[in-house]
Amino acid sequence: MKTYRIASIPGDGIGPEVIGAGLDVLDALARRDSGFALDVTAFDYGSDYYRRHGVMMPDGALERLKAFDAIYFGAVGAPDIPDHVTLWGLRLAICQGFDQYANVRPTRVLRGLDSPLRACAPADLDWVIVRENSEGEYAGQGGRSHRGHAEEVATEVAIFTRAGVARIMRFAFALAASRPRRHLTVVTKSNAQRHGMVLWDEVAAETARDFPEVTWDKMLVDAMTVRMVHAPASIDTVVATNLHADILSDLAAALAGSIGIAPTANVNPERNYPSMFEPIHGSAFDITGKGIANPVGAFWTASQMLEHLGEADAARRLMAAVERVTAAGIRTRDLGGDATTAEVTAAVIDAIEGGNA
Secondary structure (H helix, E strand, O other): OEEEEEEEEEEOOOHHHHHHHHHHHHHHHHHHHOOEEEEEEEOOOOHHHHHHHOOOOOOOHHHHHOOOOEEEEEEOOEOOEOHHHHHHHHHHHHHHHOOOOEEEEEEEOOOOOOOOOOOOOHHHOEEEEEEEOOOEEEEEEEEEEOOOOOOOEEEEEEEOOHHHHHHHHHHHHHHHHHOOOOEEEEEEOOOOOOOHHHHHHHHHHHHHOOOOOOEEEEEEHHHHHHHHHHOHHHOOEEEEOHHHHHHHHHHHHHHOOOHHHOEEEEEOOOOOOOEEEEEOOOOOHHHHOOOOOOOHHHHHHHHHHHHHOOOHHHHHHHHHHHHHHHHOOOOOHHHOOOOOHHHHHHHHHHHHHOOOO
């Protein structure tokens, strides 16, 4: 039996709640499957750690995490600590340190759920958004001068390298080729951003020659938001920059029912380092004002992790169990129900242990 070493970093806010639920479900799946086991080690990195030590994680943390097969990550951020401190001190430090340059965010309407789009059937919305995860607008280049003065200047420089664009483009074309529709949409803003985005357009056209089985088109990011709302069935696989795909994937999750269901995989495709799997929100708090956790995103993220580890059958069984639960109407409030995280988790475990997944 194969045993996988998993580093669990629950983090802040709703992170411990949804990651705890995900681990409970993974444990039930491993027991039911009997073909694999998970050896989980928890790390207390996050805002509480920062308050005690002045850093989000200690020196040597990446070297320690490098020994694991995957990282299961919750959330990061606290009202009393600047967001750039928490983000750059933990999540981005791991993503960049482990060259997790492919951020993969699938979205579809789960069984039993409805899209807020009136004319959208479940089959019309089944997308994967690929986000370049190492450079672009989040490269961290720039600075501030003349602080506090009227002439203060702040620059945020987007960095696009041919190597960085080429590798994410090849990843996206290959992913599109593996899906039934074999269609890719390349999203840029090359009418206004005439250097980096034009490079994206050129590399996309060059890469397309190596994937003749994939049909592809190109959209400006503002037009893409309209297309996602008015023509969801025309979309399959999408690739965009760090900032553009970050925003588009949140819209995608909301159109599928709630940002609380959104999963993500931060992948090092070459597997030189562990990849990191995180439910990118876990609740709809920022949108609805409801401070409620939604474990569905954590379950979906766990299925991504299983698939990455080579346990594709277990990943499918997990999502089948989740969809049995959503179809039965057991949902948190952001999905129109009143179930707690514990109740949703128990229902998914019952579906797994009952052999219905």
